[in-house]
Amino acid sequence: MDYKLKDNKNIDDFVQRLSQALQIKTISYENMDMVDKSEFLKFHTFIEKSFPNVHRVLVKETINDFGILFKWEGTETNQDSILLMAHMDVVPVEKETENEWCFEPFSGNISDGYVWGRGALDMKSQLMGILEAVEGLIINGFKPRKTIYLAFGHDEEVGGYLGNAQMASYLQSKGIKLSMVLDEGGFIIKNAIAGMSCLAALIGIAEKGMTTLELFAESNGGHSSMPPNSTAIGRLAKSIYILEKKQFKANINSILKEFFKAIAPKMPLLKRIIFSNIWLFKPLIIRIFTKLPKTNALVRTTTAFTMIEGGFKMNVLPQQAKAVANFRVMPGETIEDVKKRVEKVIKKLDITVKVNDVSFNPSKISHIASNEYKVMCKTIVSVFPESVAAPYLTVGSTDSRYYQKIANQIFRFCPIEIESEDLERVHGVNERISIEGYKKMIEFFYLLIESL
Structure with missing residues (x-):
């Protein structure tokens, strides 16, 4: 059977399968008790039926019940392997915004040249696109030179601790070395910078670290009718003001x-x-x-105060006030650098600073001179001839960080052509992907896998 990427029948099938994937409510929550596990199992069954050749040829392992790790054995087993990543989980839809959607958020509606629904951009499209490409390559008789792993996490939106963190540990325990990891990241954006005459394909070659600091101010408390010159809330408020004014x-x-x-x-x-x-x-x-x-x-390195608490009654001075600040750390700086600077800037205000457990340093920087990066760029230009591939810094966090110990190069890229304003649809209202864009995404992964 000859599998043609640009055959209209195949394209219709691609779109229908993506639509069906978006209808499955694989929503992740911080509180695991809120997770509907049956939806994740439904998704597993769905991809098994949709991609029979993938499941026939590749070796599948289930990690922590819902994470999926595929292995596609290469013909040259002495070579380091390739890892392609995506995640099946999506963020919830805020109840207050449901009426703002053009179509029901989990309808997978196909309309006006788009497929609509939560996960269309982040990132069931990438997961499905990878599987469509692999299914087609198998049908056409292709066998990879290097062993290829597909890692599909189920909890990326809440940190990836049960999904890709465990998959990375599993591969490390098996002695697996990766020449390249490709995870979500930059898009192919129109008007990335005002005046730019072409599309910018943004390939993340590093990502910022993250730390959350808790700031505590304490006082003796008392009645509000007899306040001291300095209160816990007052000192905390001043520290917030100073840290926002004196940026890194x-x-x-x-x-x-x-x-x-x-x-x-x-x-x-x-x-x-x-x-x-x-x-x-x-x-x-x-x-x-x-x-x-x-x-x-x-x-x-950015500073963002995200939470604040203190006081329990309008006429009582609290003995403690607390603020939480999230910092996205630039490569070249560390969590310890951030803590030391914060303590130095607010030294006179008697504020205690503690580092939250959910913290990690910036990633290492991957090499644009590497063969893997060059193959990526060549594939991008082949599929998106009006674009220029450009390295950039990923400011958010991805699950790819878990593979740093076993990977030579890590890249963060979503081969989807979008407008700058479409970025607001990610985790927002009216998330969608164009049918043309999805077709090109599949073509990108097909050609990339052929070339590696």
Whole structure:
């Protein structure tokens, strides 16, 4: 049987299967008691029926009941392996926003050239796209040179501790070495930077670390009718103000320099001059980047206060007030660096600073000179000829971090062409993927696997 990617019948089948995948409510929650396990088992059954050749040829292992790890044995077993990642879980839909959706969030509705539903972008489309590509390659008689693993987590949206963290430990225990890991990350974006004449395919070659600090202010408490000059809440509020005002230093690191180098030829003359001469225009670039949240995150460790508590009655001074701040840590800095700086900045306010357990340092930086990166770029240009592949820093967290001990290169990339405003649909309202975009995603994974 000849499996043709661009055959209309196959494309219709691709779309229908994605629609069905989006209808299965594989929602993850911090509280595991809220997870509907039957939906995850339903998803397992669904992909088993949808991809019979994948299940016939690849070896499947189930990790912690719901995580899936496939192994596709290569012809050259002395080579390091490849790992392609995705996750089957999705975030919940906020009840207050349900009426804002054009279609029911888990309907998988096919309309106006799009497939609509939670998980369309993040990231059942990538999971299904990988499986469609592998199914097609098997039908066409392809056998990979390197062994390929497919890792599909079930709890990425809540940290990945039971899914990919365990899969990484399992592979490490087997002595598996990976030449490349590919996980979710940057999209192919129109208007990534104002004036750019083509699409920017953003390949994450590193990701920021994360730490959450808890700030505590204490006092003797008492009645509000006789307050002291300094209260716990007052000192805590002042510390928040100071830390938001005195942000971490902004800088242009090696990743951003390579990004500018890649996109500069596609920019208008003035911006081409600026991005090609960072040594001269660095202060200007930093001033521009720090104005917007999405670019500010690329040049500094960011500070975000996310929780605050203190007091239980309107006329009683609390003995303790607490604030929680989340920091996304730049490569080159560490969790300890963040804690020390925070303590130094608010030293005079008598605030206790504690590091939350859910913290991890930035990833190592993967090499753009590697063969794997070059293959990625070549595949991108082949499928998306109007794009330029550019390395960038992933500011969010991905499950790929769990594989750092066994992987030479880790890349974070979603081969989906979207508008900048579509980024708000991820975890938001009216999540969708275009049929054309999904078709190209499958083509990307098909050609990438052939080339590795």
